Amino acid sequence: MSPANNPGATTDANGVPLAAAAPRYFTQAHDGPISADRYGFGTLAIHAGAAPDPATGAVIPPLSLSTTFKQRAVGDFVYEYSRSDNPNRSNLEAAIAALEHAKHGFAFSSGSATTATILNTLQPGSHVISVNDVYGGTHRYLNKVAGSLGIETSFVDLANVENLRDVVRENTRLVWIETPTNPTLRLVDIASVSSIAHEAGLFVAVDNTFLSPYFQTPLDLGADIVVHSATKYLNGHSDVVMGVAATNNDALASKIRFLQNAIGAVPSPFDCYQAQRGIKTLHLRMRQHAANAQRVAEYLEASDLVDSVIYPGLKSHPQHELAKRQMRGFGGMVSFRIKGDTHTADRFLQRTHLFTLAESLGGVESLAELPARMTHAGLAPEERNELGITENLIRLSVGVEDADDLITDIAQALQSAVSEN
Numbered sequence: 001m002s003p004a005n006n007p008g009a010t011t012d013a014n015g016v017p018l019a020a021a022a023p024r025y026f027t028q029a030h031d032g033p034i035s036a037d038r039y040g041f042g043t044l045a046i047h048a049g050a051a052p053d054p055a056t057g058a059v060i061p062p063l064s065l066s067t068t069f070k071q072r073a074v075g076d077f078v079y080e081y082s083r084s085d086n087p088n089r090s091n092l093e094a095a096i097a098a099l100e101h102a103k104h105g106f107a108f109s110s111g112s113a114t115t116a117t118i119l120n121t122l123q124p125g126s127h128v129i130s131v132n133d134v135y136g137g138t139h140r141y142l143n144k145v146a147g148s149l150g151i152e153t154s155f156v157d158l159a160n161v162e163n164l165r166d167v168v169r170e171n172t173r174l175v176w177i178e179t180p181t182n183p184t185l186r187l188v189d190i191a192s193v194s195s196i197a198h199e200a201g202l203f204v205a206v207d208n209t210f211l212s213p214y215f216q217t218p219l220d221l222g223a224d225i226v227v228h229s230a231t232k233y234l235n236g237h238s239d240v241v242m243g244v245a246a247t248n249n250d251a252l253a254s255k256i257r258f259l260q261n262a263i264g265a266v267p268s269p270f271d272c273y274q275a276q277r278g279i280k281t282l283h284l285r286m287r288q289h290a291a292n293a294q295r296v297a298e299y300l301e302a303s304d305l306v307d308s309v310i311y312p313g314l315k316s317h318p319q320h321e322l323a324k325r326q327m328r329g330f331g332g333m334v335s336f337r338i339k340g341d342t343h344t345a346d347r348f349l350q351r352t353h354l355f356t357l358a359e360s361l362g363g364v365e366s367l368a369e370l371p372a373r374m375t376h377a378g379l380a381p382e383e384r385n386e387l388g389i390t391e392n393l394i395r396l397s398v399g400v401e402d403a404d405d406l407i408t409d410i411a412q413a414l415q416s417a418v419s420e421n
């Protein structure tokens with residue numbers, strides 16, 4: 001536990017006394033602390049955790065690769081050992097906290113490591129409720145790994161939040177949700193889930209990967225923890241694997257901080273440096289992702305080569321009203337069912353010139369994939385059917401290229417793929 005993350009602490013997570021507060025300048029603007037009350041999103045994205053280096057004046061805080069740090073006297077240090085904390089990671093964590101309107105931010109070596117570390121805060125014998133179409137890796141961890149920690153999970157459809165009341169048990173501790181979900185972009189009402197969960201004394205964790213804090217801040221809606229695969233929009237350039245979490249709950253934060261060090265699934269300083277650079281343009285990228293995705297979704301919806309389109313920004317989305325209430329924008333992910341079968345979909349995916357056939361999402365470049373045979377191939381066919389992941393469902397991660405070019409590309413690939421049906 002570092003003073004910046006827990007200003008009241010006198011010892012670290014291992015019980016070691018903290019140094020008498022060496023100043024941590026990282027969360028300071030030129031004239032004082034960076035505060036989410038005082039600055040807009042773009043200002044925070046650029047300045048939180050990014051004050052010039054006082055030692056050299058470097059406008060961009062340098063990459064600090066050292067694994068260990070000189071102590072002035074035994075136990076008198078700003079940083080001790082790089083797994084526990086290091087300058088690039090604490091800068092990034094300050095930025096994450098500011099953007100998610102949280103007191104505490106944390107970075108991990110992947111989104112999956114973030115999930116695992118948070119589930120490790122629970123005692124053996126705990127019960128977790130997860131939304132049913134949660135990210136595949138989260139489902140796998142809850143289903144195949146968490147059992148050995150003594151944690152049992154119920155997967156529940158939370159389109160109707162009242163379903164939550166029926167599955168709460170004596171030992172339920174946590175509700176895990178994701179909104180919008182992947183790849184069918186279903187929404188969960190964060191405020192309603194949080195109020196029902198809090199009545200029952202449960203924590204709520206929200207995977208906010210698909211929207212980023214630019215479009216949705218779950219802590220403001222009542223959630224207790226927000227998590228991301230920073231591999232996606234936060235880093236935004238498809239060149240870092242990383243996860244982050246944020247919370248306003250001090251007790252939870254100290255457990256997470258302890259486990260971050262004890263489990264040690266931490267990102268490298270270089271990855272933190274890269275991710276922070278990515279975050280500085282998050283607001284610009286998200287605006288363009290959403291504008292392009294809206295154009296693409298409207299084009300697809302008007303096309304007679306397409307069966308159906310799923311995008312929260314379309315009036316045809318069954319939860320469009322909730323989307324408008326809960327989100328500040330509709331994001332960059334669009335899913336659609338091409339007219340035809342899996343072969344039609346495969347032809348489309350081979351014939352786009354700008355959309356690259358690949359897994360993952362959230363980078364500046366447009367990607368496309370076939371969930372039934374790629375990201376969601378691990379689900380049983382009945383599960384895929386139940387979720388609407390049909391063999392002709394294509395998922396697009398709409399990038400920030402010129403929208404006209406993306407639409408021209410989609411038009412030619414649709415024409416070519418469907419004409420061979």
Ligand SMILES: *Cc1c(COP(=O)(O)O)cnc(C)c1O
Nearest residue numbers: 110111112135207209229231242
């Ligand atoms: C990719 C992803 C994850 C997992 O993150 P990694 O960084 O790949 O470990 C978790 N949740 C969502 C919604 C994702 O898209």
